Amino acid sequence: MMRALIFAAMVMTFSACTHVAQHQVAAKTGSNTKVVGRGMPDIDLTTAIYEVPVQSGVTYQDLVDSLKSLSEGMNFVNPANFPIGEHMKLRGVDPQGIKDVHSFCNLSMGTEIILDHPEFLVFAPCRIAIYEKQNQLYLGLDRPTYDLKSIKHPTTRAVQSAQTLEDALIQLMEKARRGDF
Numbered sequence: 408m409m410r411a412l413i414f415a416a417m418v419m420t421f422s423a424c425t426h427v428a429q430h431q432v433a434a435k436t437g438s439n440t441k442v443v444g445r446g447m448p449d450i451d452l453t454t455a456i457y458e459v460p461v462q463s464g465v466t467y468q469d470l471v472d473s474l475k476s477l478s479e480g481m482n483f484v485n486p487a488n489f490p491i492g493e494h495m496k497l498r499g500v501d502p503q504g505i506k507d508v509h510s511f512c513n514l515s516m517g518t519e520i521i522l523d524h525p526e527f528l529v530f531a532p533c534r535i536a537i538y539e540k541q542n543q544l545y546l547g548l549d550r551p552t553y554d555l556k557s558i559k560h561p562t563t564r565a566v567q568s569a570q571t572l573e574d575a576l577i578q579l580m581e582k583a584r585r586g587d588f
Contacts, residue, residue: 447581455553457577461544465586467505470537470544473583474509481575483511486532504539511535516575519568520551524561530554533576546580548573 440449450457461470478485492506512532520527536547551569555561561569 457548469586476588483513507537516572520565523565
């Protein structure tokens, strides 16, 4: 009975979020994962990192251009990029492939979190990394919903805002990994 009530509450919560497209995050009950769909890996709810492989044929420059174009169309700003791999090279260290961090901010999605919990600023702006492992490019996200677990007693609107922000960033990653514009 309790399991049915929890499931019903989850369904009502997800149904209320009409701004999230159906192909985006959908709960998998009784699991530590969420299904993203559209060929994207499931989200491991036990970690802050969400990682997706970049499709074959999409170059590093394609990714950078795609992230820039798509993020602007989604009302994100890209206030800073940190080419960690290039800085490693300057120090005589082989980065073993691409190692970059790109920051993204959309205050229309994140304002509620920051107003309710100013300490959440330590996680801002949101970050998507581009990196290479075993000759494969990846995009990695520091998940806002996981970061919010560091806040004691987050407000309902902060939780909803973090989910909206995370869903949008995953949508950005989904398109960018294909090289879409």
